[in-house]
Amino acid sequence: MVAIQAKGLCKRYGNIVAVDNVDLEVKEGEIFAIVGPNGAGKTTLIKMILGITKPDSGFVELPDPARTGYLPENPLFYDNLTGLETLQFYASIRGIPKERCYEVLSIVGLEGVADRKVGSYSKGMVQRLALAQALLPKPLILVLDEPTSGLDPIAAKEFRSLIKEMREQGSAIIMSSHVLSEVEQLADRVGVLYRGRMVAVGDVPTLVEKRGLSAQLYVRIKNPSPKAVDTAIEYGGISAEIKGDLVSVACPIKRRFEVLRALDDEYGVVDFRVEEPGLEEVFVAYAGGKR
Amino acid sequence: MNKAIIIAKKEFRDNLRNRWIMAASIVFAIFALTISYFGFSPGGTVGFSEIEATIASLTTLAIYLIPLVALLLGHASFAGEEERGSLHILLSLPISRLEIVLGKFFGLSMVLAVSTAGGFGIVGIIITYIRGISGFSAFFSFIFTSILLGMAFLGMALLLSASTSDKSKVIAGCIVLWFIFVMVYDLALLGVLIATGGGIPTSIFNALLFLNPTDVYRLINLLGMEAGREFLGLTGIPVTISRATAALALIAWVAVPVSLAYAVFKRRDY
Ligand SMILES: Nc1ncnc2c1ncn2[C@@H]1O[C@H](COP(=O)(O)OP(=O)(O)OP(=O)(O)O)[C@@H](O)[C@H]1O
Numbered sequence: 001m002v003a004i005q006a007k008g009l010c011k012r013y014g015n016i017v018a019v020d021n022v023d024l025e026v027k028e029g030e031i032f033a034i035v036g037p038n039g040a041g042k043t044t045l046i047k048m049i050l051g052i053t054k055p056d057s058g059f060v061e062l063p064d065p066a067r068t069g070y071l072p073e074n075p076l077f078y079d080n081l082t083g084l085e086t087l088q089f090y091a092s093i094r095g096i097p098k099e100r101c102y103e104v105l106s107i108v109g110l111e112g113v114a115d116r117k118v119g120s121y122s123k124g125m126v127q128r129l130a131l132a133q134a135l136l137p138k139p140l141i142l143v144l145d146e147p148t149s150g151l152d153p154i155a156a157k158e159f160r161s162l163i164k165e166m167r168e169q170g171s172a173i174i175m176s177s178h179v180l181s182e183v184e185q186l187a188d189r190v191g192v193l194y195r196g197r198m199v200a201v202g203d204v205p206t207l208v209e210k211r212g213l214s215a216q217l218y219v220r221i222k223n224p225s226p227k228a229v230d231t232a233i234e235y236g237g238i239s240a241e242i243k244g245d246l247v248s249v250a251c252p253i254k255r256r257f258e259v260l261r262a263l264d265d266e267y268g269v270v271d272f273r274v275e276e277p278g279l280e281e282v283f284v285a286y287a288g289g290k291r
Numbered sequence: 292m293n294k295a296i297i298i299a300k301k302e303f304r305d306n307l308r309n310r311w312i313m314a315a316s317i318v319f320a321i322f323a324l325t326i327s328y329f330g331f332s333p334g335g336t337v338g339f340s341e342i343e344a345t346i347a348s349l350t351t352l353a354i355y356l357i358p359l360v361a362l363l364l365g366h367a368s369f370a371g372e373e374e375r376g377s378l379h380i381l382l383s384l385p386i387s388r389l390e391i392v393l394g395k396f397f398g399l400s401m402v403l404a405v406s407t408a409g410g411f412g413i414v415g416i417i418i419t420y421i422r423g424i425s426g427f428s429a430f431f432s433f434i435f436t437s438i439l440l441g442m443a444f445l446g447m448a449l450l451l452s453a454s455t456s457d458k459s460k461v462i463a464g465c466i467v468l469w470f471i472f473v474m475v476y477d478l479a480l481l482g483v484l485i486a487t488g489g490g491i492p493t494s495i496f497n498a499l500l501f502l503n504p505t506d507v508y509r510l511i512n513l514l515g516m517e518a519g520r521e522f523l524g525l526t527g528i529p530v531t532i533s534r535a536t537a538a539l540a541l542i543a544w545v546a547v548p549v550s551l552a553y554a555v556f557k558r559r560d561y
């Protein structure tokens with residue numbers, strides 16, 4: 001079931017085209033991540049999906065706010081309220097019982113500071129509070145703009161398992177992030193936004209393949225010979241070189257095993273290591289140009 | 292509509308804990324006490340004098356201070372919350388923009404009411420104690436109209452705050468508003484009077500008074516008071532406005548800016 005759908009979304013600010021004709025579809029039980037350089041339009045897109053910003057053209061099937069959780073970019077709350085009071089404020093607007101506030105506080109690990117004023121919170125604590133706020137309605141749709149910014153590594157890890165758990169329960173999750181390793185671990189599909197346009201959409205392996213990105217192969221051979229370079233090229237290598245007994249080969253990801261086997265047959269492989277292209281390489285390929 | 296009440300409660304609680312607002316209220320109370328003690332006293336004696344005279348001097352104090360407190364309370368309502376991102380959360384929740392505006396307006400008005408009643412109430416209690424209950428209703432209406440004056444400026448602060456994302460622009464706008472309505476307007480009016488040799492028709496002059504909420508407020512509290520006329524500051528001009536008309540004008544000054552604030556906020560893109 002499709003949970004979030006948008007078609008042909010456009011938004012300009014003066015001369016700047018912030019979002020340019022973007023289509024988007026996120027299914028129940030799916031994590032969709034938006035990546036892209038600063039100013040690519042991620043936040044603008046997210047705000048249009050929530051109906052906070054009106055698109056110039058295109059449409060969104062707006063999710064039901066009662067079961068949608070939203071974590072904005074760099075959130076700050078009301079300095080004079082405590083963490084608990086802050087959550088109770090949002091809970092009462094949503095008509096959610098108070099007990100849920102304690103639940104989400106413990107989910108994000110803020111029970112200990114619930115009665116302290118938010119003005120005295122650290123950046124990461126505020127970020128956790130924002131996540132707690134987004135979790136209040138047991139959301140079917142979760143929209144997260146740079147959710148782990150400011151979180152320590154443990155908290156980021158807890159966040160990832162929490163998000164996966166919500167996916168298991170069937171929530172549709174859309175998030176933006178600059179932490180590509182996190183996106184690789186979490187996202188079922190990734191959209192690369194570049195200058196307002198969605199230049200690529202799909203799972204990471206598909207995008208790698210689509211873009212013809214090469215794997216880097218490092219092979220140590222028993223009988224070193226300059227000819228090993230030719231062998232590597234012959235069996236699919238794009239470029240290769242040898243230093244001592246170490247052959248380095250760049251080759252299409254699908255042909256890495258062929259190259260390895262050929263080298264083993266002729267020179268005997270002692271050891272090897274493969275660097276696979278990932279989201280970072282995809283990102284650079286699609287969005288590495290000048291902004 | 293009970294979501295507006297939730298917003299109002301939050302604004303009330305949040306701003307009562309605001310140190311600036313607390314400080315302003317205390318300054319308020321100190322000024323009020325000092326002025327009532329040393330202020331206008333027909334016999335030239337020092338001490339808490341008649342209720343009318345006290346109200347007359349406190350009116351002047353209120354015109355300086357209350358708009359300031361109101362602008363301080365309201366200026367961050369939208370632009371400030373936008374900067375913080377909490378406005379975006381609010382806009383994603385199942386609550387209407389009307390409820391948000393009403394909640395903020397009445398919540399902050401409650402803070403104003405507490406701060407005004409606190410600041411002036413002490414004086415009221417002392418005077419009632421010394422002079423008896425006779426002047427109580429006049430003092431009560433003075434406090435009430437002071438709160439309305441504050442709400443007029445609060446509405447203007449909300450309007451400015453909903454009009455731009457730039458909080459420093461809102462602050463600049465608030466300072467300009469304060470200067471115009473509290474300082475410049477009456478001087479300009481006086482200038483016009485002098486320049487025309489007092490020749491402007493009374494009806495136009497009265498209409499001009501309506502265009503400044505502080506003048507309207509002054510009229511309500513000083514009209515019908517013997518001692519008050521001198522405090523109107525523009526003596527020699529026959530003011531033909533009745534208190535009831537002035538009261539209606541003040542209510543309009545409360546209602547119009549906040550309605551405009553809603554109209555702007557409703558159309559804003561965040
Ligand atoms: N309210 C606004 N007024 C004018 N321009 C805006 C506004 N909001 C966004 N923009 C512009 O739109 C473009 C996209 O901004 P957006 O915040 O969506 O980027 P982003 O991808 O979220 O960037 P980041 O990674 O830095 O968060 C930028 O060029 C930005 O300057």
Ligand SMILES: [Mg+2]
Nearest residue numbers: 042043044073
């Ligand atoms: Mg952003």
